Amino acid sequence: MTTTSLPQDSVLPPAQHTEELGLRESATFDRATIADIQRAAATGVYDIRGWGAKRKVPHFDDLLFLGASMSRYPLEGYREKCDTDVVLGDRHASKPLHLQTPVTIAGMSFGALSANAKEALGRGASEVGTSTTTGDGGMTPEERGQSKHLVYQYLPSRYGMNPDDLRKADAIEIVLGQGAKPGGGGMLLGQKITERVAGMRTLPVGIDQRSASRHPDWTGPDDLEIKIGELREITDWKTPIYVKIGASRPYYDTALAVKAGADVVVVDGMQGGTAATQQVFIENVGIPTLAAIPQAVQALQELGMHRKVQLIVSGGIRTGADVAKAMALGADAVAIGTAALIALGDNDPRYASEYAALGSAAGFYDDFQDGRDPAGITTQDPELSSRLDPVAGGRRLANYLRVLTMEAQTIARACGKSHLHNLEPEDLVALTIEASAMARVPLAGTNWIPGAK
Amino acid sequence: MVTLTAPETTTPIATIDLADSPVRDLNQALHEATDGQSWTVANPGGKHSLAVGIDADISVAINGHAGYYAAGMHKTGTVTISGNAGVGLAENIMSGTVHVKGDVSQSAAATGHGGLVVIDGNAGARCGISMKGVDIVVGGNIGHMSAFMAQAGRLVVCGDAGEALGDSVYEARIYVKGSVASLGADCIEKPMKLEHLDELAGLLAAAGRSEDPADFKRYGSARNLYHFSVHNSASY
Numbered sequence: 001m002t003t004t005s006l007p008q009d010s011v012l013p014p015a016q017h018t019e020e021l022g023l024r025e026s027a028t029f030d031r032a033t034i035a036d037i038q039r040a041a042a043t044g045v046y047d048i049r050g051w052g053a054k055r056k057v058p059h060f061d062d063l064l065f066l067g068a069s070m071s072r073y074p075l076e077g078y079r080e081k082c083d084t085d086v087v088l089g090d091r092h093a094s095k096p097l098h099l100q101t102p103v104t105i106a107g108m109s110f111g112a113l114s115a116n117a118k119e120a121l122g123r124g125a126s127e128v129g130t131s132t133t134t135g136d137g138g139m140t141p142e143e144r145g146q147s148k149h150l151v152y153q154y155l156p157s158r159y160g161m162n163p164d165d166l167r168k169a170d171a172i173e174i175v176l177g178q179g180a181k182p183g184g185g186g187m188l189l190g191q192k193i194t195e196r197v198a199g200m201r202t203l204p205v206g207i208d209q210r211s212a213s214r215h216p217d218w219t220g221p222d223d224l225e226i227k228i229g230e231l232r233e234i235t236d237w238k239t240p241i242y243v244k245i246g247a248s249r250p251y252y253d254t255a256l257a258v259k260a261g262a263d264v265v266v267v268d269g270m271q272g273g274t275a276a277t278q279q280v281f282i283e284n285v286g287i288p289t290l291a292a293i294p295q296a297v298q299a300l301q302e303l304g305m306h307r308k309v310q311l312i313v314s315g316g317i318r319t320g321a322d323v324a325k326a327m328a329l330g331a332d333a334v335a336i337g338t339a340a341l342i343a344l345g346d347n348d349p350r351y352a353s354e355y356a357a358l359g360s361a362a363g364f365y366d367d368f369q370d371g372r373d374p375a376g377i378t379t380q381d382p383e384l385s386s387r388l389d390p391v392a393g394g395r396r397l398a399n400y401l402r403v404l405t406m407e408a409q410t411i412a413r414a415c416g417k418s419h420l421h422n423l424e425p426e427d428l429v430a431l432t433i434e435a436s437a438m439a440r441v442p443l444a445g446t447n448w449i450p451g452a453k
Numbered sequence: 454m455v456t457l458t459a460p461e462t463t464t465p466i467a468t469i470d471l472a473d474s475p476v477r478d479l480n481q482a483l484h485e486a487t488d489g490q491s492w493t494v495a496n497p498g499g500k501h502s503l504a505v506g507i508d509a510d511i512s513v514a515i516n517g518h519a520g521y522y523a524a525g526m527h528k529t530g531t532v533t534i535s536g537n538a539g540v541g542l543a544e545n546i547m548s549g550t551v552h553v554k555g556d557v558s559q560s561a562a563a564t565g566h567g568g569l570v571v572i573d574g575n576a577g578a579r580c581g582i583s584m585k586g587v588d589i590v591v592g593g594n595i596g597h598m599s600a601f602m603a604q605a606g607r608l609v610v611c612g613d614a615g616e617a618l619g620d621s622v623y624e625a626r627i628y629v630k631g632s633v634a635s636l637g638a639d640c641i642e643k644p645m646k647l648e649h650l651d652e653l654a655g656l657l658a659a660a661g662r663s664e665d666p667a668d669f670k671r672y673g674s675a676r677n678l679y680h681f682s683v684h685n686s687a688s689y
Contacts, residue, residue, distance in 0.1 A: 158563075158585075162545070163508065163547065189681075190680060202566070202586060202605050204623065204679065207623075208680050208681050216544075217544045217560040217563040217582070218540070218541070223540070226502070226520075226522065230501065230502040230521070230525050233476065233480045233502045234525065234526055236480070237477070
């Protein structure tokens with residue numbers, strides 16, 4: 001969030017000092033809440049920011065793996081094979097994607113991100129054999145050029161949408177929503193609508209772009225089936241078609257996406273990031289990733305389509321353990337957005353003084369909508385963008401993707417699995433009652449799953 | 454079934470009969486067509502996604518009614534529908550011409566980036582929604598919420614327009630001869646200058662129409678909602 005006329009952190013007493021004085025902070029009206037009220041009172045507009053939900057919700061941290069022991073054989077680390085590849089989109093498409101790691105890069109637009117950031121994402125993903133995804137703003141030549149596997153988003157705004165790029169895409173992702181704002185459209189504020197961005201989106205330079213939240217030419221699952229049919233006809237049934245939903249009712253949405261003919265369903269939980277959305281939306285609409293996965297998997301299983309229609313899960317994936325947990329719950333692959341930007345250099349402490357000048361701090365910076373990102377990622381400013389070397393950034397991302405993959409393999413081998421896809425809910429237990437109920441795995445040390453019949 | 458009949462002109466005319474060929478064969482054949490060819494589609498039967506993704510300078514005559522997304526993502530050449538068309542006619546058209554002799558359903562020419570869409574009859578709701586450069590000429594009336602968030606291009610209506618015309622319009626220009634039930638947020642009537650009469654005359658001529666440009670009124674964006682302002686909150 002942006003501080004306005006509020007006192008800076010430097011003039012507030014340090015937390016330790018407030019405790020020594022015996023000062024009591026309200027849990028209901030904590031300092032962030034007080035700052036929000038003061039900001040609203042000062043400006044008369046709601047807060048817009050980037051990033052996903054920051055509130056604490058039940059997450060992968062609340063799950064643990066049961067390693068192999070007496071009844072199950074582990075695989076030898078570094079010796080026995082544990083495969084990580086994944087095929088996406090072989091239900092109807094004649095050219096499905098075959099990725100070497102199940103960790104993909106989520107949709108982020110050129111416009112929200114700098115051209116260098118998009119190029120770095122493409123370089124890093126291609127180096128490890130995974131896919132990147134366009135965003136609300138069309139496909140850039142840089143991105144197509146650097147991405148071995150490129151997923152082309154089909155959004156309500158249709159900015160930059162054209163049949164040539166559609167035919168160049170390795171997959172098409174029809175976006176119904178995203179986890180940060182299920183039911184909300186895109187937003188890009190004037191400071192990022194440069195001449196190039198405006199040209200790609202057919203908009204006046206410098207306006208505050210608020211994209212549609214509904215698709216312009218179809219409504220509901222029956223229309224979606226016809227729309228998918230059209231896209232298949234245009235691409236001669238070669239290109240896989242994904243349907244992306246923001247997690248709110250994933251059981252029904254997944255079932256309807258399958259019925260509409262999707263090859264792949266992408267479910268994005270509320271921790272999934274955004275470039276610019278109202279804070280009230282980010283924090284209060286949608287459900288946690290952990291709660292969404294079992295619902296989506298249940299829908300696929302009931303239709304007999306689990307593993308036939310692949311499930312990609314995103315929203316708060318940070319570590320190989322998160323990857324392994326998502327897959328054990330039934331995902332075929334995951335997508336990362338926020339974590340990928342951090343790997344490129346987002347919120348790097350070396351820009352501490354510049355974050356402070358913007359009224360933020362390394363580890364807290366979320367004003368992606370302002371286009372003044374010191375790390376040169378969420379900006380269209382040429383000077384700031386030039387700080388991100390796309391080759392070096394791509395290398396960092398590739399390193400990170402390799403670590404995620406190797407970490408997931410480490411856990412899978414410990415559970416005796418020769419492929420990440422062999423991980424299963426029976427490998428997991430929950431640390432909290434909430435996580436147990438949402439993930440539908442037993443509370444550790446018990447055989448109890450709240451709500452299970 | 455694809456039948457190549459004896460050429461009447463220098464270009465061969467191929468007929469696809471959808472009574473015995475699937476739509477997939479039609480589109481596959483049109484994607485493999487070469488410039489200058491003429492194609493006829495018999496018995497379209499209101500099927501969806503007819504003649505979508507055309508990428509060659511061909512002419513396609515659909516003899517009957519078409520379902521959803523006829524001539525979707527049209528890029529070059531001409532598609533003529535001698536009948537009615539369903540939702541999303543010529544959605545996201547890039548260039549070329551699509552001509553419907555009957556009526557069309559909602560979201561005609563949605564998000565179209567260029568080209569010309571001519572509808573001799575009426576168009577339903579959301580005609581020209583999010584249009585990005587396409588020109589649309591409608592001989593009859595158009596439904597509500599037409600030219601919603603229209604970004605660029607021209608929409609010409611020879612009949613009446615429904616409610617909330619041009620809601621949240623950006624830089625598209627709208628010409629209506631008849632009545633307008635109501636204007637949407639940030640859409641206003643604008644003066645008809647010589648340049649507008651000229652461009653309207655050109656569009657009417659391109660659509661083969663005989664209306665007098667002087668009988669039309671012009672509508673477009675007041676540009677009051679281009680930037681966030683707390684004072685606009687009542688407009689949304």
